[in-house]
Amino acid sequence: MSLAYYPGCTLKTTARNLEEPAVASMEALGFKLDELPRWNCCGAVYSLAEDDLIHQVAPVRNLIRAKEQGKNELVTLCAFCFNTLKRANLLMKEDVEKRNTLNSFMNEEIDYSGEVKVVHLLEVLRDEIGWGTLAEKVKLPLRELKVAPYYGCTLLRPREIAIDSVEDPTILREFLKALGASPVDFPESTRCCGSYQVISSPDDIAEYARAILNSALRHGAEALVLTCPLCDYNLGRGQKELMKKQSGIREMPLLYFTQLLALALGLGPRVCHFGLNHGSPESLLREKDLLPQVESVQPIGG
Amino acid sequence: MPVTVSSKRLRREFIKKVKELSGQNLQSCYQCGMCTGNCPAAANMDISPRRIIELARLGLEEEIAGSQTVWICASCLACTVNCPRGFDLSKVMEAIRLLTLRKNIDRVRPEDIPPQERGELPQIAMVSGLRKFTG
Numbered sequence: 001m002s003l004a005y006y007p008g009c010t011l012k013t014t015a016r017n018l019e020e021p022a023v024a025s026m027e028a029l030g031f032k033l034d035e036l037p038r039w040n041c042c043g044a045v046y047s048l049a050e051d052d053l054i055h056q057v058a059p060v061r062n063l064i065r066a067k068e069q070g071k072n073e074l075v076t077l078c079a080f081c082f083n084t085l086k087r088a089n090l091l092m093k094e095d096v097e098k099r100n101t102l103n104s105f106m107n108e109e110i111d112y113s114g115e116v117k118v119v120h121l122l123e124v125l126r127d128e129i130g131w132g133t134l135a136e137k138v139k140l141p142l143r144e145l146k147v148a149p150y151y152g153c154t155l156l157r158p159r160e161i162a163i164d165s166v167e168d169p170t171i172l173r174e175f176l177k178a179l180g181a182s183p184v185d186f187p188e189s190t191r192c193c194g195s196y197q198v199i200s201s202p203d204d205i206a207e208y209a210r211a212i213l214n215s216a217l218r219h220g221a222e223a224l225v226l227t228c229p230l231c232d233y234n235l236g237r238g239q240k241e242l243m244k245k246q247s248g249i250r251e252m253p254l255l256y257f258t259q260l261l262a263l264a265l266g267l268g269p270r271v272c273h274f275g276l277n278h279g280s281p282e283s284l285l286r287e288k289d290l291l292p293q294v295e296s297v298q299p300i301g302g
Numbered sequence: 303m304p305v306t307v308s309s310k311r312l313r314r315e316f317i318k319k320v321k322e323l324s325g326q327n328l329q330s331c332y333q334c335g336m337c338t339g340n341c342p343a344a345a346n347m348d349i350s351p352r353r354i355i356e357l358a359r360l361g362l363e364e365e366i367a368g369s370q371t372v373w374i375c376a377s378c379l380a381c382t383v384n385c386p387r388g389f390d391l392s393k394v395m396e397a398i399r400l401l402t403l404r405k406n407i408d409r410v411r412p413e414d415i416p417p418q419e420r421g422e423l424p425q426i427a428m429v430s431g432l433r434k435f436t437g
Contacts, residue, residue: 009425044429045377048396050325055433080426157379158390166383192342192378198423199431200373200410204346211342229424 003124004071005033006062008081009041015078015229017273021262022077022121024271029129029137033075036065044080045196046087053101059088060102064109066116073117075124077258079228083154086118086161120155120163122171122227122257131178139266141180145288147260148184148221149173150212152231153192166190172225175257179264188215193234206245209238213252223253223284225260232256236278254279263290313361316401320358323397328359330387337381337391347371351381351391358394372398373409377434403437410435 003026011019023033039062047055062085066074076082092099093114103111119127125134149172156162156169164171169190176183194201194208212235216224226232232254243249259272259281269291274282285291321328337351338344344351349369357365366372372395381391403409412420412432420428 009429014422014424041425041429043433044426045433048377048393049323049400050393051323052400078426080430153378153380157383159383190380192376192380194343195376195378196427196431196434197343197374197376198427199415200435201346202419204343204374207346208342230427230430233422233424233427 001030002032002034003075004036004066004069004073005075005077006036006039006042006066006081006085008039008076008078010080010229011078014276015232015256017276018229018232018256018258019077020273021256021267021271022258024267025258025261025265026121026124028265028267029134031124031129036062036069036074038065042081042084042088044084046084053098053105056088056091056098056102057106059085060092060112061106061109063089063092063114063116063118064106064112067112068110071116073119075119075121077121079120079152079154080230082118082120082163083161087158089114089116089118090160120227122155122175123163125175125261126171131174134175135178135180138179138264140264140290140292142176142260142264142290143180143288145181145284145290146184146220146222147176147181147225147255148186148216148219148223149176149189150216150224150226150231150235151190152226152228153190153195155227156190172227172257176225176260179260181260181264184216184219184221186215186219186221188212193231194238195230195234198230198234198237205234206238206241209235210242213239213242217252221252223255223281224279225255225257227257232278239279252279253277253281253284255281266292268292313363316363317359317361319401320394320397323400324390324393326390326393328355328394331355331359331389332387334386336384336386340380340384341375342378342380343374343376346374351375351395354398355389355391355394358398366398367402371395373435399434403435406437408436412436 026033043058156166173183194205262271335352341351349371375395377392
């Protein structure tokens with residue numbers, strides 16, 4: 001089955017370790033993530049000002065690309081892109097005046113009124129595949145791996161686009177359980193990592209990371225599972241700064257949910273690109289016997 | 303004909319602009335402080351998120367302009383989802399930022415980001431940061 005898929009800029013450059021294991025895993029589950037033709041940058045953040053319609057053009061153009069393909073659903077993977085596209089879609093669906101203005105501004109495009117449903121890959125796994133089916137496909141259960149789900153902001157806020165309960169999200173917990181891992185709940189799982197403040201107040205990033213990592217550690221986590229490339233960057237950068245300041249801090253491994261998915265489906269470490277992670281998970285995974293030397297997907301012999 | 307610009311008139315203008323840009327009714331806030339209590343960056347702010355709303359609806363533009371608060375806000379929306387009045391403070395923070403940025407006063411100069419960091423930062427950080435801190 002083919003799914004219309006929007007990757008976004010970051011997944012093609014610094015976060016290939018989020019995208020490639022996702023594409024390989026979905027293929028193993030019988031789904032092809034079919035990249036949208038002529039996609040463009042979504043603008044990364046949703047425009048919050050009432051009069052700022054020009055910044056809605058970029059995300060809406062991507063939604064139009066999906067509609068042109070005859071797709072009624074668009075799968076996203078980057079948490080920032082998901083938020084921006086889903087909020088822009090909601091605007092086109094609900095605000096008639098702004099919709100009309102945007103449609104007339106883009107008069108070279110077909111009219112759009114929010115017909116495409118924007119979903120995150122985690123929702124596909126939960127709603128279209130199901131945790132039970134996913135669990136049956138697991139070849140290498142992530143036994144004894146204590147992982148804390150870290151949601152960040154953009155999959156859950158604002159309320160109208162949240163993929164799960166804003167107050168008590170469980171989607172990552174259920175995902176981890178399906179893979180055989182032991183989820184570790186902690187209260188800072190939806191606390192902001194500092195986001196784009198890394199551009200203007202880089203010195204504050206370590207303190208954002210400290211609150212999140214300390215809490216996960218206190219609750220017994222051996223690693224954090226992430227959905228967002230900026231969370232990975234900020235938490236990794238923040239903890240490196242903390243380690244420089246204070247000796248004896250053990251590095252918390254940071255993993256994308258797609259990397260755990262690929263490992264559990266037996267796709268091996270090669271598609272995971274662990275070298276790109278900002279909190280190295282390899283020694284932990286080796287310790288838990290989760291890094292097989294021989295990959296189950298063998299190259300086709302000539 | 304002489305035009306008198308009184309400070310009272312300027313205050314009204316500021317309130318009007320914040321309302322227009324944010325789409326929020328500043329009077330709906332009842333100052334309970336849930337926004338400040340849930341803000342992960344409140345400790346770094348010189349004026350709390352709750353007080354920003356109070357100063358904005360009084361039209362105290364100079365006090366707000368002299369504060370770092372709106373530039374420390376990361377638009378994480380912890381305030382928005384926890385407000386019992388359904389008030390979206392993230393939109394007021396954005397409106398106040400834009401009133402500065404639209405005067406061509408940038409908060410960040412891209413050339414000040416060290417070249418090595420520019421290469422390492424995820425694109426979403428660069429795009430969102432420059433969207434939030436430059437006009």
